[in-house]
Amino acid sequence: MPPKKKKKRRRNAALLQTGRVLLTLASICVVVGICAGISSFMPAPADRLEATATAVPTPNGPTPVPTPTPVPTITPTPAEFVPFGTVLSETASPFADISPFTDVAASYAETESTPLPEASPAVTVLRKGMKGEEVVRLQNALISLGFLSGEADGDFGNMTHSALVAFQAVNHLTADGIAGEKTLSLIYSGNALTVNDAPDTDFLILANRTHPLDVSYVPPNLVDLSSVLPSDLVKIKYKGTMADRTATQAMKEMLSAAVSQGIGKWQISSAYRNYKDQQKLVDNSVATYQRNHPDWSKKKCLSATYNTVAPAGTSEHQTGLAFDMTVPGVSFTGTDQQKWLHAHCHEYGFIVRYTEEKQSITGFIAESWHVRYVGKDAAAIIVKNKWCLEEYLDALH
Numbered sequence: 001m002p003p004k005k006k007k008k009r010r011r012n013a014a015l016l017q018t019g020r021v022l023l024t025l026a027s028i029c030v031v032v033g034i035c036a037g038i039s040s041f042m043p044a045p046a047d048r049l050e051a052t053a054t055a056v057p058t059p060n061g062p063t064p065v066p067t068p069t070p071v072p073t074i075t076p077t078p079a080e081f082v083p084f085g086t087v088l089s090e091t092a093s094p095f096a097d098i099s100p101f102t103d104v105a106a107s108y109a110e111t112e113s114t115p116l117p118e119a120s121p122a123v124t125v126l127r128k129g130m131k132g133e134e135v136v137r138l139q140n141a142l143i144s145l146g147f148l149s150g151e152a153d154g155d156f157g158n159m160t161h162s163a164l165v166a167f168q169a170v171n172h173l174t175a176d177g178i179a180g181e182k183t184l185s186l187i188y189s190g191n192a193l194t195v196n197d198a199p200d201t202d203f204l205i206l207a208n209r210t211h212p213l214d215v216s217y218v219p220p221n222l223v224d225l226s227s228v229l230p231s232d233l234v235k236i237k238y239k240g241t242m243a244d245r246t247a248t249q250a251m252k253e254m255l256s257a258a259v260s261q262g263i264g265k266w267q268i269s270s271a272y273r274n275y276k277d278q279q280k281l282v283d284n285s286v287a288t289y290q291r292n293h294p295d296w297s298k299k300k301c302l303s304a305t306y307n308t309v310a311p312a313g314t315s316e317h318q319t320g321l322a323f324d325m326t327v328p329g330v331s332f333t334g335t336d337q338q339k340w341l342h343a344h345c346h347e348y349g350f351i352v353r354y355t356e357e358k359q360s361i362t363g364f365i366a367e368s369w370h371v372r373y374v375g376k377d378a379a380a381i382i383v384k385n386k387w388c389l390e391e392y393l394d395a396l397h
């Protein structure tokens, strides 16, 4: 072989080796990143239970009075909101025939005849916390499809995350706010459904213990609360919290009225929660019972949990139409805000969903802080007849 060619070969081999090393490093980073995701994901912040769970019961005592205690401030890390299982389903798919965490570099080396890619592996996944040109491209696509307003800034924050969840829900993708291969290829394809293609929200959708929602149910018209509700009107406890667009507009109308009547200092502790979030609340509560009562069986811990925490699929929060209203640092029951809410919320289309009188029908103990949007007409009839939602729906049919 001529020395020139030999030299070229050596150079190619060196390039190949460098590429392998880079890709191996990249795949290690993916693994480490995901593991970090798991560890920060596992201990879900206890205070996310706040309103639902404030009331983890004393097992033998009377129905506990929920006392939303002052809650430690938690700055959610991006990983906190990453549904781990879903990440894998999208990121792993391109490597269907090989384990995603084995020798990816080697498989490139065998198939690539051109020089190895310089930086990223073939699959790009975009998620909260990332920045750069690819994020700008994604944001521009979300803007042109009507899911995101404003201008692309290249910063994948809460707004972009919420817009992406809404895009995925309308387009029948896993609505996890992570842009994997399927999401990216659809959003740039020119065939994606726009925000105007979203089906109308069913404001009378029922979620209770006998009518659980499917694991895949995601409301069709979610928005980021902070895109509708100004911070001087209400504090959104967890950035990135979403709810149905119409219900959120009604919330704005209601709280504006309250504030103009001198009732302020509102906080929304929770709104839309997906099925997996709810399952996490259940799991955390079971773990707490197991810690506090080592002699209890898992079944007993679960049944104690279900006294106050809705089983996944049965929480109204999955509808995107329910809000937990609180006052920072204060137990909500008995406050002026609570009294105002109960007296006026129906005027804006909300009902107090769980009351003491209707416990046997709703299947949940009274929750003074939990309101549900049903629309003004339905709310007026429900209040006039002193019904709960189940009774109203029975009367309709």
Ligand SMILES: [Zn+2]
Pocket: 051, 052, 270, 317, 322, 323, 324, 367, 369, 370
């Ligand atoms: Zn609630």
